[in-house]
Amino acid sequence: MNDPSANSRRPTRDPWWQRAACHGRVDLEWIEPTTRAKALCRTVCAACPVRAECLHTALVNGEAWGIWGGLTPDERAEIAATNDYPMPEVRPAHGTNPRYAKHGCRCRLCRQAHTIYERNRREHLQPPQLQKAEDQNG
Numbered sequence: 001m002n003d004p005s006a007n008s009r010r011p012t013r014d015p016w017w018q019r020a021a022c023h024g025r026v027d028l029e030w031i032e033p034t035t036r037a038k039a040l041c042r043t044v045c046a047a048c049p050v051r052a053e054c055l056h057t058a059l060v061n062g063e064a065w066g067i068w069g070g071l072t073p074d075e076r077a078e079i080a081a082t083n084d085y086p087m088p089e090v091r092p093a094h095g096t097n098p099r100y101a102k103h104g105c106r107c108r109l110c111r112q113a114h115t116i117y118e119r120n121r122r123e124h125l126q127p128p129q130l131q132k133a134e135d136q137n138g
Helices: 004-009 035-046 051-061 073-083 097-101 108-125 128-137
Strands: none
Touching: 035 051, 051 073, 097 108
16 A cells, blocks of 8 residues: 655655755855855865765866866866866857757757758858749749
8 A cells, every 4th residue: 555654764865966065155156256255165165065976066067167066167177187077168058059069969949059050051052043043932
């Protein structure tokens, strides 16, 4: 039978970022911190129970912005270069052909942008006589 108390016995595990010391800390600048703010961010990170998960996430995803796991993008780039992680990079926005073509994003917006790009590219490559004939045929 269904035991309603069975669900309460299962351990629930929140996403790591919900347990992070920085979660909800809107008082600190994490993305492009000043030297002073960077020191404050590092202090918060030093006592964080999920610092390792945070740093791992940033390294695996090539995160190019902010303090993650107590490290800056430059510090993460040093680790990435010697430990087979992707280099931190700024990626084009979703809904652009470069995000589709160069970075392999296949979200709906990027696929649409790629379709438009390819349609325009093919129209540009058509010989002028063919374009004229197509325009006349409607």
